[in-house]
Amino acid sequence: MTRELYPPIEPYETGMLDVGDGHSLYWEVCGNPDGKPAVVLHGGPGGGCSPGSRRSFDPDRYRIVLFDQRNSGRSIPSSTGPHVDLSTNTTPHLVADIERLREHLGIERWLVRGGSWGVTLAFVYAQAHPERVTELVLAAITNGSRREVDWITRDMGRVFPREWERFRDGVPAADRDGDLAAAYSRLLHDPDPAVRATAAQDWCDWEDVHVSLAPDAEPSLSVADPAFQLAVARIVTHYWGNACFLTDGQLLRDAHRLAGIPGVMVHGRFDVSGPLDTAWHMHQAWPDSALVVIEDAGHGGGSMSAAVVAATDRFADRRSAPR
Numbered sequence: 494m495t496r497e498l499y500p501p502i503e504p505y506e507t508g509m510l511d512v513g514d515g516h517s518l519y520w521e522v523c524g525n526p527d528g529k530p531a532v533v534l535h536g537g538p539g540g541g542c543s544p545g546s547r548r549s550f551d552p553d554r555y556r557i558v559l560f561d562q563r564n565s566g567r568s569i570p571s572s573t574g575p576h577v578d579l580s581t582n583t584t585p586h587l588v589a590d591i592e593r594l595r596e597h598l599g600i601e602r603w604l605v606r607g608g609s610w611g612v613t614l615a616f617v618y619a620q621a622h623p624e625r626v627t628e629l630v631l632a633a634i635t636n637g638s639r640r641e642v643d644w645i646t647r648d649m650g651r652v653f654p655r656e657w658e659r660f661r662d663g664v665p666a667a668d669r670d671g672d673l674a675a676a677y678s679r680l681l682h683d684p685d686p687a688v689r690a691t692a693a694q695d696w697c698d699w700e701d702v703h704v705s706l707a708p709d710a711e712p713s714l715s716v717a718d719p720a721f722q723l724a725v726a727r728i729v730t731h732y733w734g735n736a737c738f739l740t741d742g743q744l745l746r747d748a749h750r751l752a753g754i755p756g757v758m759v760h761g762r763f764d765v766s767g768p769l770d771t772a773w774h775m776h777q778a779w780p781d782s783a784l785v786v787i788e789d790a791g792h793g794g795g796s797m798s799a800a801v802v803a804a805t806d807r808f809a810d811r812r813s814a815p816r
Contacts, residue, residue, distance in 0.1 A: 536609030539728030541566025629756030637737035675734030705791020761790030
């Protein structure tokens, strides 16, 4: 029988980890202390970890680690601060943070579970430290490429022309033909809190427009708490305005480094913000992967959660040899 999600659970251990640069990361562990280690990389970037992510794993068979990435969730400093400095929040910093957390918890190797932005981060981490990854379970596949960012911020205006024009017109006229993520990032750091709040709302309105073409898709960011909107919008635009701090095409180019790591990629057919070809090309470059296309899901929803649980169940009792 296919399980949707496991029942809600609470952490048995939590803490704050000093990772330098003035950052302390919130982390938690739940499930079985003697179970197979797994780490969850949340989306956004900037979304923070959520209790629902704990439920993708059998708590009797997994030791489940969640944490909030730099400036996200309960990690400090928060990106909502009026003078927050994001200069030490980059993809290489996050990869180093994952390693610090693994060492802090005394874990030798672990399964890496990522969603959306967490998929890009999971690929970067696994390619940098393949000896630390037992498997990858990934949903809503992204790769952080310039093409991907341009698709979301500009090209998708062909699909949602009215909503995109409203999104574009949220930045000054002089910026409308340039990098829209970078333009929004500047507004989100404006000294005027009203300017910041309006930019955050405009950004989140657009995010909710494009995450899914599924008829039952519901808004989430556009109706979120204003502080959460600002936190997420600031970090997303910081990353997208800086090409996710990656060399363009890096993840496909280095896919050979995933050889020997089995994985499952789950992607929704109605995911218009992340077209299926991203997952398809990565699947072709990573022979140890399986690609599961969900016919009733967008960037989430439908039977995507059940497919992720099926993947973690599949790997729960797998014992892999050290690389």
